[in-house]
Amino acid sequence: AAILSCSDARVSPDIIFDAGIGDLFTVRTAGQVIDDAVIASLEYAVDVLGVRLLVVLGHQNCGAIKQACKEYEALLHELTADAEDSLMAADSISDIDERICDSDSIMMRTVGFSIWQAHESELESAEDFERVHIARTIEQLVERSEVIQRALAEDRLMITGARYQLDSGKVEVLSF
Template sequence: MLQGNKRFAEGKAEHPWQDKETRNMLTDGQKPDAAVLACADSRVPPEIIFDQGLGDLFTVRTAGQMIDDAVIASLEYAVKKLHVSLLCVLGHGRCGALQMAERELNDLIHAITAEADDSLETADLMDSLDERLAQSDSIVLRQAGISVWQARQAEADCLDDIERVHVAHTIEMLVEHSEIIRQALASEQLMIVGARYQLDTGRVEVLSF
């Protein structure tokens, strides 16, 4: 996949396995090499940025690569039924979903401080921010908002760093909520990798946590 991304970034994409023969060969089934959970952003199509072809990647895409039951079920299908050995969680630069999460988090913090009568009460209310985020009606706040807050607590609050923190948080949530993924990791049948696509260079940065 990284070799394919290198070709794409250098303007040397080969567009493999996109011919009639490959299409016909895949009519009886699929055996993708990897699953990719990526953002739905129209600028970040995994098959293109990794220069892959038909049948190579099992892709699941949502805004800000946020997860719900359908996302988890789809990835579990890839792991249990298709036996993918790699799961890549792919974030990207200038993510609109995370920018929305920043705005919603700022609005929530403003509302909290407006409730307080003094600085001590403000501090007490801010201590409950994690709980408020987890119980929010907004899925953006519940998933991406908490990533923004975690980044700020680590004093890593530029958008690039928030995007990296969000990829790590997404991986944590997948492992926490999917027994199938946990078992595949424990038996070394699956590896999860976090990555971040850079819009300006076309390069994919592999993240280490």
């Protein structure tokens, strides 16, 4: 299996899944954020190593999600603080996707969209943000990688999301 997980030291896929050396192909980034290097690594795992399972593993109390939440809330406050009435506030908020894209913060430009998507779905808890981010990460992997698309179409690959619960040590397998 290949696992894309957070780089948080508390979330080691080899330990979580009781795997031996070389059993898992693991790619780790803060907040399991995707970039070209992540995609290239996962494509290598799928095309060259022939992994049949790709797991996007998020976790409880993710610092990257918390940071993006703070930045998102600050952005919302900034957008609505100057608005004289609720109509102006609504117009400002409608531009939020643009503001997220233009953010100086890489975490905001990546994880921020997951938080925005969760808010749009009226989800408000940190756990919800984590689950939405895992789902969005899977969507991005499929959208951005022809290798992964092809492997899925040919039934050579299955992708699933999971969320590690730090307090219990359990892995919640997500269905979307």
